[in-house]
Amino acid sequence: MSLRQSKQKRPRREDKQDRNPWPLEEGVFDRTSLITLTKFMKKGIFKTIDYCIAEGKEANVYRATTVDGGFVAIKMYRLRSPSFVHMQQYMEGDRRFAGTRNGIQLIHAWTQKEYKNLSIMHDLGCRVPDPIAFKANILAMEFLGVEGVPYSQLSDTGSEDPNNDFALISADLEKMKMGGLVHADVSEYNILMTDKGPYLIDCGQAVLTSHPRAEEFYKRDLENLRKYFSKYPDFKG
Ligand SMILES: Nc1ncnc2c1ncn2[C@@H]1O[C@H](COP(=O)(O)OP(=O)(O)OP(=O)(O)O)[C@@H](O)[C@H]1O
Numbered sequence: 001m002s003l004r005q006s007k008q009k010r011p012r013r014e015d016k017q018d019r020n021p022w023p024l025e026e027g028v029f030d031r032t033s034l035i036t037l038t039k040f041m042k043k044g045i046f047k048t049i050d051y052c053i054a055e056g057k058e059a060n061v062y063r064a065t066t067v068d069g070g071f072v073a074i075k076m077y078r079l080r081s082p083s084f085v086h087m088q089q090y091m092e093g094d095r096r097f098a099g100t101r102n103g104i105q106l107i108h109a110w111t112q113k114e115y116k117n118l119s120i121m122h123d124l125g126c127r128v129p130d131p132i133a134f135k136a137n138i139l140a141m142e143f144l145g146v147e148g149v150p151y152s153q154l155s156d157t158g159s160e161d162p163n164n165d166f167a168l169i170s171a172d173l174e175k176m177k178m179g180g181l182v183h184a185d186v187s188e189y190n191i192l193m194t195d196k197g198p199y200l201i202d203c204g205q206a207v208l209t210s211h212p213r214a215e216e217f218y219k220r221d222l223e224n225l226r227k228y229f230s231k232y233p234d235f236k237g
């Protein structure tokens with residue numbers, strides 16, 4: 001990824017992160033997650049966890065540093081208070097995860113689902129983070145950022161070229177559909193604006209095109225995109 005980046009794309013949280021060098025307070029990681037993280041470290045996936053990039057509804061995403069000074073993103077699904085009902089909707093009828101039912105099992109399957117979805121999307125040539133590994137509730141993937149600073153969401157940066165950005169994302173959605181997947185949670189919050197254009201993230205809920213609601217989700221994704229970009233007067237949709 002190019003090292004050149006416009007100031008606009010730098011996260012507004014950057015200053016805060018610099019002032020807060022110890023953001024991983026005691027007690028944030030449960031024992032099971034610590035064991036999984038240790039396994040990742042032993043495999044050489046990362047050397048240190050640096051800070052929390054974002055706390056989402058279901059997971060926290062951390063920046064981690066590798067032995068050779070590169071970065072990876074670590075997405076850690078919360079084992080407590082996750083939204084099981086929401087998750088189940090996107091697992092139903094998915095032959096890849098038939099029989100998955102209870103809490104922890106569901107989180108593990110969801111983590112694996114995000115890894116598998118990312119692998120398929122990446123192999124199809126879609127702009128999504130390259131998945132690296134998964135185990136239990138933790139997923140390691142390509143860090144989308146420059147000089148260690150994560151890229152911002154479309155909701156923060158806005159678009160300098162709405163027609164082109166819309167075309168790139170909708171082309172990726174089409175590519176995914178042809179490859180058998182529907183993202184199912186496209187919004188300005190799940191798109192990171194990189195030097196290579198918009199990247200889709202947060203792919204755990206993506207469903208197979210055989211899912212009973214796949215077509216509905218695909219239409220909703222496109223609708224969400226159109227709705228967002230239509231705030232730009234020169235957007236042609
Ligand atoms: N590969 C990545 N590289 C850099 N930053 C990332 C990466 N993946 C996620 N992030 C950051 O973490 C945030 C949360 O990621 P994501 O949307 O995947 O998690 P989530 O828990 O599902 O979030 P939410 O519940 O808010 O949708 C993103 O908005 C982005 O800022």
Ligand SMILES: [Mg+2]
Nearest residue numbers: 056189190202
């Ligand atoms: Mg998200």
